[in-house]
Amino acid sequence: MKFLDLCKVYVRSGSGGNxxxxxxxxxxxxxxxxxxxxxxKGGSVWAEAxxxxxxxxxxxxxxxxxxxxxxxxxxxxxxxxxxxxxILRVPVGTEILDEDEETVIADITELGQRxxxxxxxxxxxxxxxxxxxxxxxxxxxxxGQAGIDRTLWLRLKLIADVGLVGLPNAGKSTFLAATSNxxxxxxxxxFTTLHPNLGVVGVDNTEFVVADIPxxxxxxxxxxxxxxxxxxxxxxxxxxxxxxxxxxxxxxxDYQTICDELAAYGAGLADKPRVTVLNKIDTLDExxxxxxxxxxxxxxxxxxxxxxxxxxEGVTEVLRSLRPHVDARREADRPVDPDxxxxxxxx
Numbered sequence: 001m002k003f004l005d006l007c008k009v010y011v012r013s014g015s016g017g018n019x020x021x022x023x024x025x026x027x028x029x030x031x032x033x034x035x036x037x038x039x040x041k042g043g044s045v046w047a048e049a050x051x052x053x054x055x056x057x058x059x060x061x062x063x064x065x066x067x068x069x070x071x072x073x074x075x076x077x078x079x080x081x082x083x084x085x086x087i088l089r090v091p092v093g094t095e096i097l098d099e100d101e102e103t104v105i106a107d108i109t110e111l112g113q114r115x116x117x118x119x120x121x122x123x124x125x126x127x128x129x130x131x132x133x134x135x136x137x138x139x140x141x142x143x144g145q146a147g148i149d150r151t152l153w154l155r156l157k158l159i160a161d162v163g164l165v166g167l168p169n170a171g172k173s174t175f176l177a178a179t180s181n182x183x184x185x186x187x188x189x190x191f192t193t194l195h196p197n198l199g200v201v202g203v204d205n206t207e208f209v210v211a212d213i214p215x216x217x218x219x220x221x222x223x224x225x226x227x228x229x230x231x232x233x234x235x236x237x238x239x240x241x242x243x244x245x246x247x248x249x250x251x252x253x254d255y256q257t258i259c260d261e262l263a264a265y266g267a268g269l270a271d272k273p274r275v276t277v278l279n280k281i282d283t284l285d286e287x288x289x290x291x292x293x294x295x296x297x298x299x300x301x302x303x304x305x306x307x308x309x310x311x312x313e314g315v316t317e318v319l320r321s322l323r324p325h326v327d328a329r330r331e332a333d334r335p336v337d338p339d340x341x342x343x344x345x346x347x
Contacts, residue, residue, distance in 0.1 A: 003195035005156040005233070007059040011118050014042025014069040014083035016144030019124035022075035022318035023137070030271030034131050035077045039123030039144045047115045047182055049108045053091035054198065056156050067118070071143060073126045077236040083120060090154060093236065105152070109159070109236075117152065121145030129152045155232065159198055160211035161326045163234025165262070166243040167254050168215030171279040173197070174309040175243065176212045179319065184212055196233045203319035208326045211237065218257045231265050237327035239273040239322055244296070247283045253298055273325045277318055282308040 019041025024032030045067050065088060065102065071080030093233060096106045106115040124142035158254045164172040173184040180199030213230040240262075244255055255276075258339055263270040278296065281289055289306055296304050305321060307314035 001057050002145070002249065002339070004057045004060055004114060005158075005230075006057070006065065007056045009052045009059055009152050010064045010149075011045040011088075011152060012064075012066045012149045013045050013118035013147040014067040016042045016121035016123040017072040017080035017149040018076060018143050019126040020073035020078075020140055021127045021141045024076070028309070032050075033136065034127040034138055035075055036126030036128050037073035037075070037078040037080065038126050038129070039073045040080035040082040041123050042070045042120030042147050043067030043085045044116060044120040045086050045088070045118040045150075047090055047096060047106070047108065047117055049111055049113045050089045050092065051092075051111055053089065053156065054156075055091065056154055059154060066333065067120060068145065070120070070123050070175030072144070073123070073141070077126075077128055080123060082123075086126075087114075088117070088154075091156060092255045093157045093159045095155045095157060095339045097155060099151040101153050114274045114344070118148040118150050119271055121147050134148060153274070157197060157235055158165075158211050158233040158329070159209070159236055160198060160203075160208045160314050161208035161238050161329070162235070162322050163237035163240050164210060164212045164243065165234065165240055165258055166215060166279075167217060167248075169255065170215065170243040170245045170254075171309045172212045172243055174294070175279070175307075175315070176210055176242075178309050178312060179315060180210065182212075182325070194216065195231055199270065201319060203316065203323060206323055206327070208322070210241070216258060216261045220261050231262075231269065235267050235269065237272070238324035239275060240269070241322065242274055242276045242320070243279045244277065245278045246278045246289075246292055251278075255296060255299060255301060260324070275303070275318065275321050275325075277305045277307050277314075279307055279309060282311045294344070318323035 010055050019039050020036035022036040024035045063088055067086040068083035070083045073080050092111055092334055094108045122145045123142045127138045127141050130140050173186050176182050176199045179201045182199030183281050184197040199210050200207055201210050213233055248254055260269055293304050307318050
């Protein structure tokens with residue numbers, strides 16, 4: 001399945017049916033009168049978060065979503081049939097943007113959440129509605145309300161607890177493969193990862209989701225390399241895991257590049273909790289490990305951990321350092337039970 005996290009769709013709600021002008025004409029009935037029915041309502045366009053989706057690829061093959069229009073009214077006071085609604089099934093974490101790609105209409109973050117994108121038009125009144133003592137034979141009916149046309153953008157931001165950031169070949173995919181059942185592509189050349197990967201990681205009877213995004217390079221916010229298009233997938237994370245290649249030979253420059261790119265991207269990424277890890281220590285001896293760690297601390301990095309995703313050394317310690325941040329976010333997002341509020345003491 002291909003990964004797609006941004007797409008353009010065209011939606012249109014159904015128009016309402018026209019009201020009917022009709023009169024009761026039956027033998028042996030002296031006073032027939034108007035009996036035109038109302039038009040049916042047009043169908044609406046909805047977006048709903050469903051389970052089992054993690055890409056917007058379906059919307060590449062169907063970009064136009066039009067709801068059915070309502071049926072016109074009929075004689076004998078019969079109301080027209082309502083138009084059927086149409087539902088855009090999207091993965092959890094989808095943002096719905098207006099045509100300008102900036103105005104956020106809705107952010108779908110919960111399974112089963114539904115958002116109305118375009119409301120169907122109301123049906124018109126038949127001539128029965130206009131009957132009165134002074135107008136006993138009205139020859140007037142209302143047309144149905146027109147539907148709504150909208151051009152929208154769907155942008156997917158994956159729901160994950162931990163976001164992996166770093167330069168290409170920093171060992172992000174190796175770490176994800178070593179700690180979860182995910183099988184991202186791993187190779188010894190840059191930009192092996194071309195789209196985000198998710199993996200479920202477990203430590204100390206706690207599971208959380210880790211997102212691996214393509215590597216950043218200097219100038220990514222200006223579009224260099226794969227750019228910063230995929231940084232939106234770590235905006236929702238509780239903590240960032242910054243991996244640094246200990247064998248690169250340009251440790252300080254690598255660390256500063258990622259920090260600068262996160263700050264240039266904005267969206268609060270630079271202020272998120274971050275765990276800095278010196279990776280690939282299996283290629284270093286004890287003296288080199290201590291020296292590189294001291295160099296990183298001199299640049300302002302704090303609580304630096306050492307790890308080798310290939311050999312597994314230090315991996316458990318890194319996972320345990322991530323858990324407090326994940327637990328804190330989950331506790332903050334946990335809905336408050338009304339019964340628990342009643343049990344709290346109040347003066």
